[in-house]
Amino acid sequence: MPIAPADAPRLLDAGDGGLVVEFGDAIDEGVNRQVIALADALDASALPGLREVVPTYRSLLVLFDPLVLSRRALRDEVLALWPPQAGAGEHKGCWRVPVIYGGEHGIDLDHVARLHGLTTQEVIDLHAGAAYRVYMIGFAPGFAYLGGLPEAIHTSRRSEPRLKTPPRSISIGGRQTAVSPPLEIPSGWHLLGQTPVRSYDPRRTGRPFLFAAGDTIRFAPVAPADYGALCRAAEAGEIVAQWEAS
């Protein structure tokens, strides 16, 4: 699918081994789509000296070996690929991620509900009723930043970030929601629940990372008994998130 043409990107220097391709300065799905399309196109180009690409919300960091690939040649390649075309890089389908909401699994659910004058069930229905786009994976291994949070539960970050949050937390911060990896990471976001899904698992050879930027995710509430069973299955190496092709 061709992407609506955009103005030429801003190409910014990041030392002698980095080039930043900036597409805009806002969090926007169309912009993010282009970032991922360019990341995939550069990856596919197998340009000698290209080390890796790091797609984020609205810019792409391209890391390269300046002894092999000149900045000029890299800039030319980026401009030759402009505007990036979403093709194989478009991720058709949706991950259904089970979540146990509230209680010890989501200690901020009550607070978030009170803050917005909603019942906890209404917060759960809103959060689990939306489709989210993975804008980027960053901060920690497999930590997925998702856009598409319903406005009724947009919530400013906590003023005091927590130094440790439970592994596999489902949290909200500002206009975003996130899936934590199975690690106790610091976070200032509000914890709504927990998933048995391991977005990152080094023992899962061949698929250490479950989600990639561009994926779509929906959350499915599960009961405590099912959560326990899913956790055991995930511990044994199962993915436990369902992929639904569209």
Added chain:
Amino acid sequence: MGAHLVIERPGLFSSLQDFGRFGYQRFGISASGAMDSLSLQLANRLVGNPRDMAAIELTMLGLSATVEEGSARLALAGADMPLSINGRPAEGWRAYALAPGDRIEIGAARTGMRAYLAIAGGFAVAPTLGSLSTHSRSAIGGFEGRALRAGDRLPLQEAPAAPLLTLAPEDRPAETGPIRVVPGPQDDHFTPAGLATFLSSGYRVTEKADRMGAQLDGPAIEHADGFNIVSDGIMNGSIQVPGNGRPLVLLADRQTTGGYPKIATVIGADLWRLGQARPGDVLRFSAVTADEAEQVARAHEERLLALFARMTETPLPGTQLSSERLLAHNLVSGVCSALAPLDP
């Protein structure tokens, strides 16, 4: 059973590091890798290794260890840490052949921050996501995903015979002068005065300096328009300036993304100096263009290759040589030129 290095005293923070883990930052995996890759490469070549092989990165205080169930050829390079072998003083920047049961002891750095203990053949440890580098915060890579502990037994790979090399004192890295940076990618988020402050002031390395980054203290750098950006990718040497105006240089174990504007990026050729900077050291920065930085990168590489070529065989000490050491020496004295093809 093959040779092992058995750790007795692990030092302050000793971890396996190579050039780092590339290709997974888009999944949130920090690159990690040696904080001073120049010394890592020199240590490796002293023992005849490919320059990018994983070695033990020592921080401030070295380790003590014994070679068991085999022999090992090793070299220490980087920060000036006292070294002894079986209680006898030895030197950095030269390779030694150790016999089974030999013990090395490495003390506290007199200058610099990090040294690399390279062992010929490297470690028989499986790489994680393509690299042996340790990222301890996420328990990835290295030896069990963590810094070394007393009692760890590191299995060693067998190494082909090679000469014991030395790097002359005048050839050892000792740069002074400002750290070179390329302004950007977000230098436009700072006022001209802010940029001038950054490039004209001394910044002291604080106690908050580790493998993730170095928090600097000095005159506050003025932002032009707030200090939040939409989070984007961070590279080794990115210099973030948060709201307090004090620069934070992000290094090997940095997180993959961040939301503060980056005033400048340290060039690859000078990154090793941040790996050797100690709390209290005062750093100055000077700006080069990206084109100039590309030329510096090439000159840096040529200089490094020249240093590899200038390594000489260590003169044999007159006394107390085991037959194994003599054998090792005789086996390898003719293969010096065979080292060149090892260069990647």
